[in-house]
Amino acid sequence: MTPPTPNYALEIIDLNKAFGGLKVTQSISLAIRLGERRLIIGPNGAGKTTLFNQISGDMRPNSGQIKLFGTDVTTFAPYRRAHLGLSRTYQIITLFTGDTLEHNVTLGLLGLLPSRWQMWRPLSSYDVLAGEARQTLDTVGLLHLADHPVSEIAYGEKRRVELAMALAQKPRVLLLDEPLAGLSNTERSTVKSLIASIPRETTVIMIEHDMDTALDLAETVTLLNYGRVIVDGERDVVIADERTREVYLGA
Amino acid sequence: MQFWIIQGLNSLSLGGLLFLLSSGFSLIFGLMRLANLTHGAFFMLGTYFGAITLRAYSGLNIWVTALGAGFAVAAIGGLFERLVLTRLKTNPLGQVLVTLGMSFIISDACLVLWGGDSIPVPTPHNLQAPTRVLGFVFPTYRLVLVGCAIGAAIGLYFLMERTRLGAMIRAGVDDRQMARAVGIPVSNLFTIVFCLGAGIAGAGGVLGGPILSAYPGLDADMLPLALIVVILGGIGSLLGAFVGSFIIGFIYTFGSALFPELAYIILFLPMIVVIAFRPQGLFGRVGA
Amino acid sequence: MKWVATALLAALLLLLPFFAGDFYINLASQILIAAIFALSLNLLVGFGGMTSLGHASYLGIAAYISALLTSRYGFGHGPAAIISIAGTIAMAAFFGTIALRATGLGFLMITLALSQVLWGLAYRMSDVTNGDNGIAGLTRPTPFGISLDSAAAFYWFSLIVASLALLMMAIFVSSSFGSSLKGVRDQPRRMAALGFNPWMIRWITFVYAGFWGGISGLLYVYYNKYIHPTSLSTTSSAEALLSVIAGGSSTLGGPVVGATLVLLLKNYASAYIERWNMLLGLVFLFIVLVMPTGIVPGFSKLMARLRRQPR
Numbered sequence: 001m002t003p004p005t006p007n008y009a010l011e012i013i014d015l016n017k018a019f020g021g022l023k024v025t026q027s028i029s030l031a032i033r034l035g036e037r038r039l040i041i042g043p044n045g046a047g048k049t050t051l052f053n054q055i056s057g058d059m060r061p062n063s064g065q066i067k068l069f070g071t072d073v074t075t076f077a078p079y080r081r082a083h084l085g086l087s088r089t090y091q092i093i094t095l096f097t098g099d100t101l102e103h104n105v106t107l108g109l110l111g112l113l114p115s116r117w118q119m120w121r122p123l124s125s126y127d128v129l130a131g132e133a134r135q136t137l138d139t140v141g142l143l144h145l146a147d148h149p150v151s152e153i154a155y156g157e158k159r160r161v162e163l164a165m166a167l168a169q170k171p172r173v174l175l176l177d178e179p180l181a182g183l184s185n186t187e188r189s190t191v192k193s194l195i196a197s198i199p200r201e202t203t204v205i206m207i208e209h210d211m212d213t214a215l216d217l218a219e220t221v222t223l224l225n226y227g228r229v230i231v232d233g234e235r236d237v238v239i240a241d242e243r244t245r246e247v248y249l250g251a
Numbered sequence: 252m253q254f255w256i257i258q259g260l261n262s263l264s265l266g267g268l269l270f271l272l273s274s275g276f277s278l279i280f281g282l283m284r285l286a287n288l289t290h291g292a293f294f295m296l297g298t299y300f301g302a303i304t305l306r307a308y309s310g311l312n313i314w315v316t317a318l319g320a321g322f323a324v325a326a327i328g329g330l331f332e333r334l335v336l337t338r339l340k341t342n343p344l345g346q347v348l349v350t351l352g353m354s355f356i357i358s359d360a361c362l363v364l365w366g367g368d369s370i371p372v373p374t375p376h377n378l379q380a381p382t383r384v385l386g387f388v389f390p391t392y393r394l395v396l397v398g399c400a401i402g403a404a405i406g407l408y409f410l411m412e413r414t415r416l417g418a419m420i421r422a423g424v425d426d427r428q429m430a431r432a433v434g435i436p437v438s439n440l441f442t443i444v445f446c447l448g449a450g451i452a453g454a455g456g457v458l459g460g461p462i463l464s465a466y467p468g469l470d471a472d473m474l475p476l477a478l479i480v481v482i483l484g485g486i487g488s489l490l491g492a493f494v495g496s497f498i499i500g501f502i503y504t505f506g507s508a509l510f511p512e513l514a515y516i517i518l519f520l521p522m523i524v525v526i527a528f529r530p531q532g533l534f535g536r537v538g539a
Numbered sequence: 540m541k542w543v544a545t546a547l548l549a550a551l552l553l554l555l556p557f558f559a560g561d562f563y564i565n566l567a568s569q570i571l572i573a574a575i576f577a578l579s580l581n582l583l584v585g586f587g588g589m590t591s592l593g594h595a596s597y598l599g600i601a602a603y604i605s606a607l608l609t610s611r612y613g614f615g616h617g618p619a620a621i622i623s624i625a626g627t628i629a630m631a632a633f634f635g636t637i638a639l640r641a642t643g644l645g646f647l648m649i650t651l652a653l654s655q656v657l658w659g660l661a662y663r664m665s666d667v668t669n670g671d672n673g674i675a676g677l678t679r680p681t682p683f684g685i686s687l688d689s690a691a692a693f694y695w696f697s698l699i700v701a702s703l704a705l706l707m708m709a710i711f712v713s714s715s716f717g718s719s720l721k722g723v724r725d726q727p728r729r730m731a732a733l734g735f736n737p738w739m740i741r742w743i744t745f746v747y748a749g750f751w752g753g754i755s756g757l758l759y760v761y762y763n764k765y766i767h768p769t770s771l772s773t774t775s776s777a778e779a780l781l782s783v784i785a786g787g788s789s790t791l792g793g794p795v796v797g798a799t800l801v802l803l804l805k806n807y808a809s810a811y812i813e814r815w816n817m818l819l820g821l822v823f824l825f826i827v828l829v830m831p832t833g834i835v836p837g838f839s840k841l842m843a844r845l846r847r848q849p850r
Contacts, residue, residue, distance in 0.1 A: 082734035094729040111734030122713040352823030359817035475655035515659040
């Protein structure tokens, strides 16, 4: 009988997922401590986003366990995991394009509040929510665009709104799926410093392709290939490892 | 005992008819992701076509008539698909609505052209004598109908599994964009499949005539049955349409015979059970 | 400017019986009933992103329960109305559980199948529902002792109910629940990741839409003093869907405009053309092909463009 391990923010135990004959996740086990900054890397098709989808609940594994702060969430629907402190951003933009930035972040805040079930007061009357939303937009440097619809802002700004929405809930575990993808150099450094300034109470797990930028933010690294964990550990150790070079350079 | 046999045979022949009706619907939904609400009207058009021609020219062969009706309805379907449906590629809801609108147009047109009375369709002469098997008497036509359905099922199976066209259709059902990317002419395929589905329904309508008669409202009676068969059997699955058709044929026939007032509830119970426990239908694929 | 227009419209609506004949007052009542029905459907279609072709079930079941309770079992209108609405809500809860196992076209097909089954029952169970003959000889309620038999009285009653419906739906749509509904319509995965329960949000909306459908059903049976299975038919559901789409599903005003147009068309066309269904089908084709977003958005776009043009 394993005692509960509350010092692990996220535990993945022997996770397996296959689509027909294609094995996308093979016996993946990970243990991520509270406050850790973990980077997950691997070539295309290694199964990184699939892993994220299983952690967030968008996909169900065939076998294995996922534990969030000691609670087994393997069968929990995504919204229940959000209530346990899990938050994520997506590779593609999933914002509410017809709405203002403020409304987007407000929805982000509303998701965990009981008042989301309220049917008789207009949302616009919730001044406290609006204030918090604007504050969150301020921390990502987008307060000046708060009343603009999402459809009118630049791609890099949209990425920051995604981040704002995820951070607004003050999550305990934050999954970032390629947060730097498609960004220009200046935008990249802006988002990078935003991620670097995330408080320690939040555990950050990141998938990234842009290794140069991402490695600065990571403390520990997991290398995936063909749905398996190849190397896992402290950043510098993983980078120096033979197998890492093999995967990326085929040497 | 005779009661059970007769109802059993009626179930089989209704199942066969339902297969002729719903196989096309399932194909169209599977490939084009379109819930073709005109399908009941296509079937009804076939029934009226058969009723009118068979009564006017008593020497006509029902098989030829069915084939003719099949082509005629396929042509109407093809025109509709090319002129209307292709313009709504980006509006799936709109596509469903125009098929609904089209069904209203067709059903009212039948009313205008052929009146509000039910038109019985004569059973072909050579099939009117009953068949005797093991001391039981069966209406021959109903037996033949089951044979037709099986024949159609085999034909469709061959088409889908053994021909190039079928391979292209299956590719399109699995992954439309990929199929397009490898050069499969998906929009032509859509027209072909729509015509095929409509045509089978039209032919089925003729064959169903001797049993159902042509009457206004036939389309509204048949469409929900097709929907229930496809929901039960799974979208895009011919096997599902086949199995589902016979299950519904049995349930509807016995239900109507034993509890005429509650036949509809009995019909929708298996649908509820399937939706509750296997939303993709008995043979459908998840995420269709 | 907007206030003046609204005030004028309100005055026109209130004072209609004073300057129009009974025929037009009755027409207006019918429009109000159709508007409530279309608005209730639009909660699902426009705000929830769930297209249903079985909404007439809720209008019909409320109407039939009220008709049966008052004509056959001697219930007073008050208790009958309460039981009708309760029954409608129960049925919406049940149907919603089944239909929401799917989304998109699967949902549409299930709602259609369910409503056709209900229609078939209404037709077949003739000892209960009188089948194709319908139930006639019904009466209108007398709220606070006031008779609703005159065209004007019924019209004002409908106007009050319709105004209440519009108000409550406006509040619903702008509330936090309403915003979460729209969110689920636009990005269900994102909403789930944020902590919203998409199924529950859709289901609650489905039941609420059924509730208002039932209200319109009560008004319908009070107005006509008669109920027939056609009120439960796909044609009835389709008319409401057409109203929503023709008027524009993205606003609250759209369905009202659409319902007005569909009802006026039905009324005037039936004087010249016998085949309403065919005309309905053609209108469907026309609207979908030519004005897919509906009249109200098209109109407001036109107004915006006119305003921007230099004088």
